[in-house]
Amino acid sequence: MSTDPTQTIPDRTYRPPGPTSRALGYFIFTSRWLQAPLYIGLIVAQVVYVIVFMLDLWHLINDVITNWNKLNEATVMLSVLGLIDVVMIANLLIMVIIGGYEIFVSKIRVDGHPDEPDWLSHVNANLLKIKLSISIISISSIHLLKTFIEVGNIGEVGAKSDTGHSYTSEGVMWQVFIHLAFIVSALALAWIDRMQNKTLLEAARAGAH
Structure with missing residues (x-):
């Protein structure tokens, strides 16, 4: 098959992005930090749950001290389940805060830290x-x-x-x-x-x- 030597061959060489494209890409990449205040807000919500937990625990202790003869097992169990419920929601918040920040915002560089969660290394x-x-x-x-x-x-x-x-x-x-x-x-x-x-x-x- 003959080819025309005058035929134009398209230029497929790589061209680096221009300044506008680089600036736009960097701006979009930097916009991930807009999520940081959201995770800070969840930390504030975590503080609120700590306060709720302490108040519920105080009510349980106060009921045991003042009305110990009127308490039954079901009432105590419901109070304890309420405390467990608060703890589980707090655990959920921690996973969203740490995991979400690690995935969508920035790396949390705690490699080798003795308190690093096991799941954080492969989240x-x-x-x-x-x-x-x-x-x-x-x-x-x-x-x-x-x-x-x-x-x-x-x-x-x-x-x-x-x-x-x-x-x-x-x-x-x-x-x-x-x-x-x-x-x-x-x-x-x-x-x-x-x-x-x-x-x-x-x-x-x-x-x-």
């Missing part, structure tokens, strides 16, 4: 979503357990729990359905993450050959 968006889903399931489990402890004669009209809250069979059923939806969502995220890792592993093996 990514998929792992963070799975951990958040597990935390949400745990929080939902606490709320569901509190409901099961509180409900009394749920089938009777106007039946109330030991704490005075009214419950219906339909309301409890919806709580169970929502909890199951959280579980299914977490399983779906874990499956998607596994399939992505499998695809990357197969691609790496294919590239090695």
